[in-house]
Amino acid sequence: MKITITGATGHLGTQIVKALSQLVPATQLNLGVHTVSKAAAFAAAGMTVMAMDYHDVASLKPVLADSDVFIYVPSKSHDSYSRVSEFENVIQAAETSRVKHILVMGFIADQINNPFALSAFYGYVPRRLAASSLHYTIIRNALYADPLVPYLPELIERQNVIYPMADQALSFISQADSAAAFAKVATTPRLLGNGRIYTLTQSQSYTMPALANVLSQVSNQPIGYEPVTLAEFEALYNAGNEGHMLASMYAGGALGLLSDVSDDYETIMGHPAQSLVDFLQTNYPKKA
Template identity: 25%
Template sequence: MKIVITGASGQLGGMIIERLLQTIPASRLVACVRKLESGSKWEKQGVEVRHCDYDQPESLVKAFAGASRLLLISSPHHDDTIRIRQHVHAVEAAKQAKVGHLLYTGFAFAEKGALSMTHLHLATEHAIMTTGIPYTFLRSGLYSDFIGSLGVKEAIETGELAVLPGDWSFNSVTRRDLADAAAAVLAGEDHQNRTYELASASTWSFEDLAEVLSELSGRPVSLTRNPEILNWVYGFLSKIDTTSTSGDLERLLCRPAASLKESVRELFPSGANI
């Protein structure tokens, strides 16, 4: 019985396969990639690699054949209308291939969002439910990568983290934690027809971020609020639910999720002064 994973050349898909290889024989895993050469890393480890392109429906039925579990990783396409079409191709193929259990990486608290992206994830979940295939919705929280868009490098250089005024708080998560949780579900039992909100169990504030930047850089970083800041990220953040929390991620991980400090440290892998 095969566990088939799309987006296997991507960051999240790659981390999930790495984690699964620690507990499941490689012969049970199938890595789906758009370009076969990008699967060579998995092939070398005994994982079957199959071609899968969301824009080529005929590739998908073959890619999903024999899947007792299929993890559909959402497309990264920038146009959400095209993403819907891509996802529907995958959902139709899963039905045709008689996939036993379909798992999908949506977006946490999508009902409370007001972006084309949140509609896309809800639409995909509904499309999956039309098939009657047992499902699990792994709704990813906001990737902590977004912290990089808040001017943290400049904050360390200048000693000042300038943010837009407002009552902001964030339920962000790391890809590593999302990948570990997804692997636990793919390898485990009793997850059928469940929706998991994979956001953090508590939120952090800009005060917390300034403190973490000071600690990690060894230089004081103060917080200032400036209503004139022009940064696209605030428009995005204001249209998604960044404040709701959930214990789902930590329950699946059976450990605490990454702290804000650990998440920020991951953004600066070279460790140079942070």
């Protein structure tokens, strides 16, 4: 069996590779990466590491060739046009490289009325796959819980959650749980159904006051909810020109479009996803 993972040295890709390594021999894992040196530890473990560029179809074809399962993790770009262009290259390479099944990372912000800057891409993915000749499965992630850990000190200092979410809720999943689900689906034929779409979330979503209560509990510090405007949020977090993308995501959230709750994780793994409280208590460093 040949399982190919692209984006294998990114945050999620790395965890997917590690999760897969617990289920199949390293020799069955084929990693497509932009910088081969970043995958040195995986190569040393016996995995195949190949250089590729999402914007160069010719470089993708030998990486994807004859893959039984190809796990596609999109690159980190801030606009739908770049992602769609990349995905078209991926589809072309996969169709001509005899990929038997493609497993694609999606996101819950894929609704037709969602103002999120990447919503058009995530909405395009299932429609484009349906029009292709590929057998495919999509796993839609909720928001990652992981960024809350390094963000918590700032929220403690502010004494408030500031997401411009009005009275709407957010759903979360940890990257480790997402990666475990990807690995399980990729290696379990009964789960890898053609055209099947899974949604990975924890067992509940959180309004911003409820999220503030969780963060207060974990940090043992008072944290409330005092939202800033979308424009203020964009200006605050525009490092790397990400401000508009992030603000647009919470604009969708304020419409109730980031609050999905699903039991698909339990269907895949046989147990619920780790709760937000447990995740944060496990990962947030406690002061002595």
